[in-house]
Amino acid sequence: MLDWTDRHCRQFHRHITRNTWLYTEMVTTGSLLYGDVQRHLEFNPGEHPVALQLGGSELADLAHAAKLGEQWGYDEINLNCGCPSERVQKGAFGACLMAEPQLVADSVKAMKDVVSIDVTVKHRIGINEVDSYEFMRDFVGTVADAGCKTFIVHARNAILKGLSPKENREIPPLKYDYAYRLKKEFPDLEIILNGGIKTLEDMDLHLQHVDGVMIGREAYHNPYFMASFDERYYGDSTPVKSREEILQHMIPYIHHQLELYGNGGKGLRLNTVVRHMLGLMMGLVGARVFRQILSDSKRLASGQPELLLEAASAMQNVMAFDRSKDEQAAITA
Known part of the structure; x- marks a missing residue:
């Protein structure tokens, strides 16, 4: 969601749903180490609850960026292990990190050591030709051992060569059953499903198997889709804004x-x-x-x-x- 879910977008979305968690676009650790921190981290108080999504793989840099996120008032730090773009791969982070579960685990620990807010991970089910359930299960198990309790599963494989980011959102088949199985095998973890979810009926079906769902492009292109979320999923009967x-x-x-x-x-x-x-x-x-x-x-x-x-x-x-x-x-x- 680079260049999409900035603070203006999130402020707009917050007028549609009061309770749904909002996530920033991915912010690289380099942007916070060497760039304009205020421009990247400033947000509106009314956006809460809001999570800062980070991209990076250097432990010290991630720890520093996570600490900044907490200091600026974010409610969660989310590590992106799902973006397949070539630019992200050159930075040795995003989806390619799924090939290095121990590095991801060490990254989570490095961030958890310096912040008191939750550190979560968003990932794919696999990379390139490796898309077995066992691969994803072992990745999650390794990272969970480092203290991560919430995993956002984009239920598609990431093809790192030969497909554009757009094609990576459309061509690899969705395998929702992987997330369902993950929840059964790790009942104490919070498993949130992402990918191709476009209707309330889709959400209701998935929520029978997992703890939550993440909506990306449908929420952006059809934002009023979220207008019923507060009452339907949070029991909030506050009148919906027209x-x-x-x-x-x-x-x-x-x-x-x-x-x-x-x-x-x-x-x-x-x-x-x-x-x-x-x-x-x-x-x-x-x-x-x-x-x-x-x-x-x-x-x-x-x-x-x-x-x-x-x-x-x-x-x-x-x-x-x-x-x-x-x-x-x-x-x-």
Whole structure:
């Protein structure tokens, strides 16, 4: 989810679900050792609970980055052992770490030694031609011995050569039964399933076998999908915000962010936030008009967050016109 689940995206998602855990995009240890720490770790207080996902393989660097994450207020540190991109492989981390379970175990221990928050691992079921259940089971067992209690299983193999990251999310077959078996074999571990989950019915089915599910691209492209999560999975009966209410709540946030970081400061522009909201109206009549307005470079250049309401109003006009056509057809019939 690189370049997707930044703090603006997470702030938007938090208006849709109050209880679901949110994860950062992967942040490399090098970015925190040699880059702008504030830019990578700053987040909004309302995002809690929120986890910092790290990419790296040097024990001292991971320990330092994890400590920074705790100091900045994150609720969990998550080690990425699932990303298959070539750039990540060159850094000797991501999915290639599955070939070195002891290194991952040592990494977990190094981080747990310096933080009091949970350290978790996200991984694939295997790499390249190695995708047996036993391979994944042994990996998890080794890392669990170092004190990791939560494993997020992306139930696909990672092909490190020959497939792009996008193809790695689509071509290797999903093997949900691996995660199911893992939970049976390690009942004391928290097993969370990831990969290809798109509907509430999918989630309900998986939750009969594992402790949780992680939603990635579906939550990004169709964010209002999460609107029922709080009541359905957390027993939270707080009224769900409508799509229009979410837009209203985001406007003062965007104004504040533009005041703090816009006008050449850190280069924040309206599109930096709005781009994460294009899927809010997915499935509704007029959603295309909503997206078009929020993707119009000339309108975005105005820097006015009220553009969100303009887009919603235009969509409502399309919906009203569509209803009018239906009524006329009914009268004619």
